[in-house]
Amino acid sequence: MLQINNLHANVGDKPILKGLTLSLNAGEIHAVMGPNGAGKSTLGYVLSGRPGYEVTEGSVTFNGQDLLALEPHERAAAGLFLGFQYPVEIPGVSNVQFLREALNAQRKYRGEAPLTGGEFLKVAREQAGALGMDMEMLKRPVNVGFSGGEKKRNEMVQMGIIDPALAILDETDSGLDIDALRTVGDGINRIMRKPDKAVLLITHYQRLLDYVKPDFVHVLDGGRITRTGGAELALELERDGYKELAA
């Protein structure tokens, strides 16, 4: 589904990714772990096309398409979802309005008919309910006044509604208490653990991986993947730390 080949990327003039190669197949969940400043968030931003993140070398294909040639909204329409580490507030725009417009923009791009208000609300209600989010919160402005945990939960509701093929989840576990962590983990499994979908989990800690069992764990350090293993690698990292591993 996703092939990242020798990816180099700069933020400003500073090289962050330095030859990253990674492959995800449909049906797989991959975790990318690594120390602060390793380039984890940069990877998420580069893949989703954030302005200011410049690819200097390498290629990324997504379902056979040249991902890097697409605008951010085109990547979304092609089925890529970025779960934000710091979800952004949009005052005055309700979640319902935001998501309906976003979803219908994607559908329009793909040549599909827009969802009517009723159809959309049905989906929104299901997804909010499954993640234990009150519908009233969906009517509130996007992330405004939400706690850190609520924002992350909201990202999962968005993911459920948009139903992407590939989710890149950037530190989705940060700021969550144990109960919320379980809810979010269950959400990821329910929405994304499917034969035709894939997940790239970007995380510092292994605790989310207790709930979402990865098929592969990669260590990202110094802008490249330095080691790849199974779920047990996360436990090893948790025990020994990145320094030990690098040594």
Added chain:
Amino acid sequence: MTDDIEIKDKAAWDAAEKVADYEHGWSSDIETDFAPKGLNEDTVRFISAKKNEPEWMLEWRLKAFAMWKTMEAPDWAKLNVPPIDYQDAYYYAAPKAKPKLNSLEEVDPEILRVYEKLGIPIAEQKLLAGVEGGEDGGLPQRRVAVDAVFDSVSVATTFRAELERAGVIFRSISEAIKEYPDLVRKYLGKIVPMHDNYFATLNCAVFSDGTFVYIPEGVRCPMELSTYFRINAENTGQFERTLIVADKGSYVSYLEGCTAPMRDENQLHAAVVELVALDDAEIKYSTVQNWYPGDAEGKGGIYNFVTKRALCQGRNSKVSWTQVETGSAVTWKYPSCVLNGENSVGEFYSVAVTNNHQQADTGTKMIHNGKGSRSTIVSKGISAGHSNNTYRGLVRVAPNAEGVRNFTQCDSLLLGSLSGAHTVPYIEVRNPSAQIEHEATTSKISDDQMFYAMARGLNAEEAVALIVNGFAKEVLQQLPMEFAVEAQKLLGISLEGSVG
């Protein structure tokens, strides 16, 4: 729930979608009956004669014209307006319609086609189709009566009969001058005096047509009243005159919407709107202004120099102005409230969008003369391109006005780095019991917000439109529903090309 507007109101939404294709750059071929070009006493007499006005009206016009000749155009606003050649314009242009029209079917089909093309009359499109079916069946729940102003003359008024059953008078001002001279004379020029300002005086002399509304004591107007203005003849200054009188305990909601075709010449529009609310009366006046703003280089566009003022004369009277200003090359406009009545209330909710080379200097005046009078001002200015957007407001509290309260909020949103936002609040308080609050913010759309919206599937323009609509929401939700949907679309359309 404004969130669910589009969901509940499919028809309005569909019509608003049509509005999205802002291609009003055409002019229809309706024969126009011009007054000779230029402005002199003969022009004034021509207009008056053309409208079969009574002698007192002609005299009033001539007095105003004499006064205007001694006046100078104001230049205190933060606007750059080239000198206007008042002799190089037509002051009267009427579509050559049938002499008297009783229903919309009698309207020149070309005119109806223009309305259809505009996509503007939202509920009205249904009404247009349903007019012959009468007033009982098949009409939408939301009732809107249209007084269509095509160029300078009202060509049709719908729902007149039902309104008359309620005792509501809804007429073109020309008709009202003849049919209800006493009412008109009692209030015309009393809220905005003839000498008020250069453009208001000019309007007194040459106003072509407009709307008169009277809501009798205790009557809640059974439907929204709506007028669509449209400038459609080249070089025709448009001088509308609106007078709305809400008698004791009455209520009316009035909608005014505008769009104009593309022109290279600058066109002057100098309207006067006067509102009077007596004891316990309420007037809600909503405007969506979408006149041609000029092209991306700043060529062409409407000069919109409007004087709007409300007199809250009675106890507990209330006037609420809501405006969404997206069009015009230059906007000079301060819908105001003179709060004479005890516990009277004035409100001003405004969204002004400027893009490319547009200029807007707009705001309000809240004049608190009555005890316990209150006012709320919420102004949202959005500037993009090379445009300049100024909020200018006055809150004045008279010495005898005890217990006055005002809350003012002025927010500015900047797009790009070449646009300007300015806030000029004047506060004059002569009574120590007054509570005046003023809040102001200036912000830019953040890169984070843009990327967040785009990562969810919106393109850059859709993302801007969404964020801007959120910014303006407090004002948009004051609009009647059909206008709110249209206005949301317009904000996005107005900002097209401002990102990227």
